[in-house]
Amino acid sequence: MSEDKKTLYIEGKEVEFTNEANLLEVIRKAGMNVPTLCYRPDLTSFGACRLCVVEVEYPNGRKMINSSCTMPPEAGIKVHLNTAKVRNIRKMVLELLLANHDRECTTCDKSGSCDLQKYAEEYGIKHVKQYAQRDCMVKKDESSCALVRDNNKCILCGACVRACDEHQGLQVLGFANRGSKTVVEPMAGRPLGNSECINCGQCAAVCPTGAITINSSQLDGVWNAITNPEKKVVVQFAPSVRVAIGEMFGLEPGVNSTKKINAALRRIGFDLVFDTNFSADLTIMEEAHEFIDRLQNGGKLPLFTSCCPGWVRFLETQHPDMLGHLSSCKSPQGMMGAIIREYVPQYYKDITPENLVSVSIMPCTAKKYEGQREQFKMADGRQEIDYVLTTQELGRMIKGAGIDFKTLEGEEPDSPFGKYTGAGTIFGVSGGVAEAAARTAYEVVTGETLKDVVINDMRGTKRVKTVELDLKGTKIKVKIVNTLREAEKCIREIKEGKADYQLLEVMACPGGCINGGGQPLSYNDSCIKEKRAQGLYTDDETGEWRKSHENPEIKDLYAKHLEKPNSHKAHELLHTTYVDKRKDCYISVGE
């Protein structure tokens, strides 16, 4: 498409446009908006909901009603956003959708953040009785520990189907049947928990209604533990949580709320507040040394990063033959879980292995699944991490506790295991793990101090990045991808022997954890990834330390307990194994 500037008129105002894919983008760039339930800037236009219709007046006087999400902008047209005709169409669409909708709003997980509810209110829909009402309710699918599907709330906008295909290339969800019987479901209506779903939650992140939501069944357990005086509840929260949670309280995306979160968690009643950024630093210590070891001693390469539980499950179900490439390091969540169990009772007199409850706050729905991994079980059968909540669920807890987050005075985390470096914090963004690992690997391999710590080529939310590094003679090539659609291509490259890189960083969500399925809903902001990423980069720049091995608490942990990276004790606590899970889901048929 040409870059020439052309103009059209929106509500009488002359607006310039260049290569915007559709009229809706032009409208939004001009600071105006139209309602939509199915348009998502990151996904292909689908034109399913018909709410974004506008009246278009051509220079020859012809008038047309068109959906702005599928119409390319044309020079000279006049666009009217709110004519009587357009408003009537939108109202009828909403009434028809509501007639076929389970309108139990108060008990719906999406209540308050549901777009259908919002537009019904904005358009003053008070009567839907003249249409045939939904008469047959289907059972909710609660088989997945990460996500809940409720087809009674589905409006067939197809956002989840597109997200699963276009981001992850998995197509776990599809349209089945036809006409009025159409439903969105996994193969033959099988439970999601039995499917090839990797729990990334990108479907829930784009769902405009309560049809796919985060499984928040663990929330009650957390509150019960907090209110039980016998229990000591220890909490950790991930890098990306700090730059997104503010959005639920009217702060700008990307604002760093680390200290506010510390304070809010204590106010809610958590006994100890630690930072997953600390264990991200720990992960770098272990993973960078594992990488150097594989590089120098002929281990399996490329080494795959193992922080992303969606990616791990993808390998375990789709490519179990590639598990040897995966780093044996637990994810930061997993490492922190182990450290809390092992050392917190040693450091804090009133905490015993029996009364300790471990909670983590993650931007990610797949972390709920990771928390339940067989490998993260302790000898007594309990999980190392008892409860995994998402950013959204934490936001709800803060609101439920009556805390005014915006004006909350910040606090420091508990020590040890609360301090972190910039290397740990950038774990939340695609490329961050590789950049953090490179900072440590450089100094370990060369024995010199790295002055310029920022590797710009690794930054940005592009889906594929390839970077060559020179560790004083040791040349390495790193490939960084986000989304599993891209990761699948890498797997093929490797299988065909075409991969020339030694490290592969994969994050399943577009842009990395900052855009995880558990983050506050943000699908109408097309720059959300960049804003949150910038928040983490700023945290890196302004922090006291920027290399994981400089974290004083990390140094202390190795000096007192773990000896050195990849030591026997470190392996016992911080490393894990992976298993072929193909047989757990129906895709293994015929093998």
Place this chain on the structure above:
Amino acid sequence: MSETSTKLDFRVLDGILEQYEYKKSYLIAMLQKVQEVYRYLPEEAMTYIGEKVDGLSPATVYGVATFYAQFSLEPKGKYEIKVCDGTACHVRGSMPVLNAIRNKLNLKEGQTTCENGLFSLEIVSCLGACGLAPVCVINDKVYPQMTSDAISVILDTLLKEEGVA
């Protein structure tokens, strides 16, 4: 669609997939071939195709299979009866013919295949043989100007051939 009802020979499926070069654009042709072999689309076959063909998934294959009326997810009978209920056939009495078939084969409303697996019944919109209305087709053989008596005789003959009557 229980998993024990069929033992699929996946080599047969591999043959079909090879014939169509594992290309997703041939999905409908593949499904037609599978249905030719099994007389329906077993769930495992759809899953298998979704896994083996690049760009498809089990859910997507299932979506296509459930979209088109020509595909059946339940085993069809040895004799597939199609009763035309297009406009011409309808006005010339396709409904009495349909009811006669249901009575003869003990098929309840919504049931498509009779218990012994010999016959399955499908209503189709138009066979393009309106001049012969009302029309039935049994395994590609066209029976013109049907009445409830005529179809009963035909079914009796088939039942006798099968040694059931």
